[in-house]
Amino acid sequence: MYIEKSRVEWIKNLLPDTFLLRVYSPLIASKIKPGQFCNIKVSESDFPLLRRPFSICEVDGEFLHFMFDVHGEGTKILSNKQKDDVIDILGPLGNGFNYSGDYSTAIIAAGGIGIAPFPYLIQKLADDKKVISFFGGRSKNNVIEYGMKNLLISTDDGSIGFKGNVVQLIESQYSQFRNESVRIFACGPNPMLKALQEFSIKNNIECQISTESAMACGFGICQGCPIDNADGDGYYLICKDGPVFDAKMVRL
Amino acid sequence: MSYTDLSVNIGKLHLKNPVLLASGTVGYGNEISKFTDLSKIGGIVTKSLSLKPRKGNPPQRIVETPSGMLNAIGLANVGVEAFIKEKIPFLKELNTTIICNIAASSIEEYVECTKILNPVDTINAFEINVSCPNVKEGGLIFGNDLNSVGRITEMVRSATNKPLIIKLSPNVSRISEFARIVKEEGGDAVSAINTLVGTSFDIWTRKPKIKNVTGGLSGPAIKPVALAKVLEIKRNVDIPIIGIGGIMNWMDTVEFMIAGATAVQLGTVNFINPNAGVEIVEGLHSYCEKQSIQKLSDLIGSFQL
Ligand SMILES: Cc1cc2nc3c(=O)[nH]c(=O)nc-3n(C[C@H](O)[C@H](O)[C@H](O)COP(=O)(O)OP(=O)(O)OC[C@H]3O[C@@H](n4cnc5c(N)ncnc54)[C@H](O)[C@@H]3O)c2cc1C
Numbered sequence: 001m002y003i004e005k006s007r008v009e010w011i012k013n014l015l016p017d018t019f020l021l022r023v024y025s026p027l028i029a030s031k032i033k034p035g036q037f038c039n040i041k042v043s044e045s046d047f048p049l050l051r052r053p054f055s056i057c058e059v060d061g062e063f064l065h066f067m068f069d070v071h072g073e074g075t076k077i078l079s080n081k082q083k084d085d086v087i088d089i090l091g092p093l094g095n096g097f098n099y100s101g102d103y104s105t106a107i108i109a110a111g112g113i114g115i116a117p118f119p120y121l122i123q124k125l126a127d128d129k130k131v132i133s134f135f136g137g138r139s140k141n142n143v144i145e146y147g148m149k150n151l152l153i154s155t156d157d158g159s160i161g162f163k164g165n166v167v168q169l170i171e172s173q174y175s176q177f178r179n180e181s182v183r184i185f186a187c188g189p190n191p192m193l194k195a196l197q198e199f200s201i202k203n204n205i206e207c208q209i210s211t212e213s214a215m216a217c218g219f220g221i222c223q224g225c226p227i228d229n230a231d232g233d234g235y236y237l238i239c240k241d242g243p244v245f246d247a248k249m250v251r252l
Numbered sequence: 253m254s255y256t257d258l259s260v261n262i263g264k265l266h267l268k269n270p271v272l273l274a275s276g277t278v279g280y281g282n283e284i285s286k287f288t289d290l291s292k293i294g295g296i297v298t299k300s301l302s303l304k305p306r307k308g309n310p311p312q313r314i315v316e317t318p319s320g321m322l323n324a325i326g327l328a329n330v331g332v333e334a335f336i337k338e339k340i341p342f343l344k345e346l347n348t349t350i351i352c353n354i355a356a357s358s359i360e361e362y363v364e365c366t367k368i369l370n371p372v373d374t375i376n377a378f379e380i381n382v383s384c385p386n387v388k389e390g391g392l393i394f395g396n397d398l399n400s401v402g403r404i405t406e407m408v409r410s411a412t413n414k415p416l417i418i419k420l421s422p423n424v425s426r427i428s429e430f431a432r433i434v435k436e437e438g439g440d441a442v443s444a445i446n447t448l449v450g451t452s453f454d455i456w457t458r459k460p461k462i463k464n465v466t467g468g469l470s471g472p473a474i475k476p477v478a479l480a481k482v483l484e485i486k487r488n489v490d491i492p493i494i495g496i497g498g499i500m501n502w503m504d505t506v507e508f509m510i511a512g513a514t515a516v517q518l519g520t521v522n523f524i525n526p527n528a529g530v531e532i533v534e535g536l537h538s539y540c541e542k543q544s545i546q547k548l549s550d551l552i553g554s555f556q557l
Pocket residue numbers: 037048050052053054055056066067068069070071072073074075076113116117211212213214215216243315316
C-alpha cells in the first residue's frame with residue numbers, strides 16, 4: 001500500500017456530472033487489481049477533512065483512471081482538478097474481484113456509477129471468458145457505456161433499452177445463459193445488489209458484489225464501515241474484508 | 253542536523269518522544285504499520301478492550317462534519333483473550349511503547365481486564381477509558397461522575413503497578429476536578445480529551461446521520477476545546493497530561509505542550525495521513541533547532557499569560 005502524490009494528466013466528462021480522471025501513479029498502478037479502490041484526498045486543507053473512496057476504473061501502464069459522479073462537495077472539488085494538479089492517493093485498498101477459476105461467462109451488472117470498476121475487470125478477464133454486460137440507469141441521459149463489452153441497457157423510464165431495472169433485464173435474459181457456467185460481478189445501489197443477491201442464490205449462480213459505505217480510513221483502523229455477515233451475528237469491514245463479497249456472505 | 257532530546261516522562265513511563273497514536277485510531281497496530289514506521293514515534297495506544305469481544309454498533313457509524321467527524325463505533329473490539337493471543341505477538345516486535353486501553357461496563361470488569369493483562373510484558377502502561385460516549389453501559393455514566401472515576405482509579409491502581417493513565421471526558425463542567433481525583437487515587441497521568449458528544453441530521457429524511465443518533469466529535473474542530481481542557485488541568489492539578497484533540501501536525505503538538513501537555517495523542521489524522529506521527533516527530537526536531545530548545549520537555553506548560 002502506498003500514499004502517492006499523483007499528477008493529473010487529464011480529466012474529462014462522460015456525462016454532465018460524470019467524470020473520468022487520469023493520474024500518473026506508477027506505484028499504485030503496478031499493484032492494483034480489479035475491484036480494489038483508492039482513498040483520495042481531494043484537497044490539501046481540512047475541508048473536506050476525510051479522504052474519499054473510489055474504485056479503480058482502469059489501469060493504463062503507469063496511469064490510473066477513476067470514474068466518478070459529482071455527489072457532494074468532495075467530488076465537486078475533484079471534478080475541478082486540472083492537468084498537472086497533484087492529488088494525494090492512498091491505495092490499493094480492499095480485496096478486489098475474484099475473477100479467476102472455472103466458469104465460462106462473466107456477467108457484469110452495473111447500476112449507474114456502479115459501472116466504475118468494470119472497465120478494468122473486463123480488461124483483465126482472460127480471453128476465453130465470454131462477457132455480457134448489463135447497465136441500468138434512470139433514463140437515456142444517464143447511460144454510461146465506457147469500457148463495456150456486449151452491453152445491454154435498461155432504463156427506469158424506458159427511454160432507451162429495456163424498460164425496468166437492471167436485475168429485471170438480467171432475469172429476462174437468463175434463459176440465454178441458463179446452461180452455461182456463469183459468474184456475476186455486480187456493483188450499484190443497495191436495492192439492486194439485494195435483488196441480484198436473491199436472484200443469484202435462487203438460481204445457484206456465483207455472484208460477487210461490490211459494496212459501499214461511509215469510510216474514514218479505508219484500511220481497517222477506524223471500524224467505521226461494518227456490513228452484517230450472512231448470519232447476522234457479526235460484521236465484516238467493507239474496506240478491509242471487502243469491498244467485494246460473495247453474495248452469500250453478507251446481509252444487505 | 254544536531255538532534256534535540258525529545259524524550260518525555262509520564263510519571264514512570266519514559267517515552268522517546270511525545271507523539272502517541274490514540275486509542276481507536278490505530279486498531280492494534282498492524283494495518284497502520286504498512287504506512288508508517290511505528291518505532292519512530294513515542295508509542296501507540298491500542299483500541300479499547302473489554303473483557304469479552306464486542307461487535308459494536310450497527311451502521312452508519314461515522315459521518316464527516318465541518319473540520320471533524322462524528323463516530324459511534326460502540327467499542328467494537330476483540331476482547332482481552334484474543335488480544336493477548338492474536339495481537340500481542342505483533343505488538344511485541346514493534347519496538348515502540350505499547351499502552352493498552354481498557355473500557356468496561358462495570359468497575360469489576362475494569363479490574364478483571366487489568367488483572368488479566370497486567371502480566372503481559374509487552375504492555376508498558378494502561379490507559380483507562382472512562383469516557384466513551386457511544387455505549388449504553390459504562391462509558392460516560394462513569395466519565396461524568398467524580399466518585400466513579402475515583403473508585404475506578406483506586407481499584408485499577410490496586411491491580412497493577414504499571415503506569416496508569418485515566419482518559420477523561422470533555423463532556424463535564426470542571427475537568428480539573430476529575431484530574432484531581434485521579435491524582436488522589438494514585439493515577440500517574442490523565443489523557444484529555446476523549447470525543448465531544450455531537451449529532452447531525454439529514455434535512456431531507458429528518459433522520460440522524462448516524463444510527464446511534466449521537467456520536468463522538470473528533471478532528472480539528474475540537475482542538476480549541478481540547479487545549480482549554482488541558483490548560484484548565486495544568487493550572488489546577490499537578491499531574492502529567494496527555495493532550496488529545498484535533499492534532500494534525502507538529503505545530504498543533506507544540507501548542508498542546510505549551511498549554512501543559514507532556515505528551516500528545518493523534519487520532520483522526522491517522523485516517524487521513526497514517527504517517528502523520530513520524531512527520532510530527534521530524535517537525536518537532538526542526539522546531540527545537542530553530543528555537544534553540546535543547547530539551548523538548550522544557551516546553552511543557554511554558555505558556556505566557
Ligand atoms: C469502496 C468504494 C468505492 C467507490 N467507488 C466509487 C467510484 O468509482 N465512483 C464514484 O463516483 N463513487 C464511488 N464511491 C462513492 C464515493 O466515495 C462517494 O460518492 C463520495 O465519497 C462522495 O463524496 P462527496 O464529498 O462528493 O459527497 P458528500 O455526500 O458531501 O460526502 C460524502 C461523505 O458521506 C460519507 N458517505 C456516506 N454514505 C456513503 C456511501 N454509501 N458511500 C460513500 N460515502 C458515503 C462519506 O464517507 C463522506 O464523508 C465509492 C465508495 C466506496 C465505499
